[in-house]
Amino acid sequence: MSIDRYRRQTLVKELGQKGQELLATKHAIVIGGGGLGSHSANLLVRMGIGGIDIVDNDTVDITNLHRTSLFTQEDLGKSKAFVLQEKLRAINTEVRIRGINQKVTKENIESLVKNADVIVDGTDSMSLRFIINEVSIKYNIPWVYAGVYETVGMVMGILPKKTPCLQCISQNIPESTSGETPVLGSLPAIIASIQCTETIKLLLGKPLAGLLIYDVWKQCFDTMDIKRNPHCPICGIKKHSLARGRII
Amino acid sequence: MKITVRLFGRYKDITNKDTIQLNIGEGNTLGDVIDCFVKQYPATEKDKSRMMMSKNKLYASFDTTIIEGDEITLSPPVVSGG
Structure with missing residues (x-):
């Protein structure tokens, strides 16, 4: 691991040299390579994660460019996963980076995430998030x-069985009704930055901040301290007995 | 009875307050709290069916009964875009 590359970062007491070395042993999977996923993957690679998979079956579209920073007009029509793989490899050759041009489904998610230490949500689908939550x-x-x-x-x-899961906080969340979600271009970068920081804290075993809500227009930041739902149908009952890594 | 509701996200902006007090009847539920909130602040109407609410730091459903002294929070729905 290059010492110079991370020198300024290891001076941060919350991370330090030990944290940096630990981070280099971790593997993340980013599901979705759009506004959030591409920014989060970019930060994780730059900050020194050990390995990362980016899964997306979509191609770069002109409507992605206002809220992303790695994609350019030259990338239009190309696989998001492969473009990110190529660009991120050029940023940090010390990180194992793999773009996977595949749709994530209930059927294939277990094989995709089985070697990951953390799953980073970059999807725009609530139904897929509930699948991620369940497999997590x-x-x-x-x-x-x-x-x-x-x-x-x-x-x-979300730290399974320790902190609230998505189902714990989701009493009434229907799938988005509109085809296109309105998003201010400056928002995904800042939310991905928060997401990346929470990801690194999770990987280093540090306490999480709870549910964070940020309004980039109002410059209003909230954190909500919430508890697990003991009756949660996903994390509230010990219904899954398979050991980690023994996915059948 | 009077209950205190802590607000998050844009609800603070809509109401211009961090916390509000609502008057609800004995035996009322979180759903009734939301009805009362939306009636007072119609700008929140579009969130009505998806609003996130907690009672005593635990996310709860619309039919959860409220008693005096419960700590209630209301926040905008979980967002789904990526």
Whole structure:
């Protein structure tokens, strides 16, 4: 591991040299390579995660460019996963980076996440988030939810059976009804930055901040201290007995 | 009975307050709290069916009964875009 590359970062007492070395042993999977996922992957690679997979079956579209920073006009029509793989490899050759041009489904998610230490949410689908949540709890893999809408973003790190899961806080969340979600271009970068920080804290075993709500227009930041729902159908009952890594 | 509701996100901006007090009847539920809140602040109407609410730091459903002294929070729905 290059010492110079991370010198300024290891001076940060919350991380330090030990934290940096620990981070280099960790593997993340980013599900979705759009506004949130591309920014989060970028930061994790620059900050020195050991390995990262980015899964997305979509191509770069002109409508992605206002809220992303790695994609350019030259990338239009190309696979997001492969473009990110190429660009992130050029940023940090010390990180194992793999772009996976695949749709994430209930059927394939277990094989995709089985080697990950953390799942980073970059999807725009609530139904996929509930699939991520379920597999996270089942195999004890932490994940970090993040979402953006108009000028508001939310982030919540989820440590299975220790902190509230997505289902615990989701009493009445229907799938988005509109085809296109309105998003201010400056929002995903800042929400991904928060998400990346919570991801690193999870990987280093540091306490999480709870549910974070940020409005980039109002410059209003809130954290909500919440508890697990003991009756949660996903994390409240010991229904999954398979050990981590023994995915069948 | 009077209950105190702590607000998050844009609800603070809509109400211009961090906390509000609402008058609800004995035996009322979180759903009734939301009805009362939306009636006072119609700008929150579009969130009505998806509003996130907690009672004593625990996310709770619309039919959860409220008693005096409960700590209630209301926040905008979980957002789904990426």
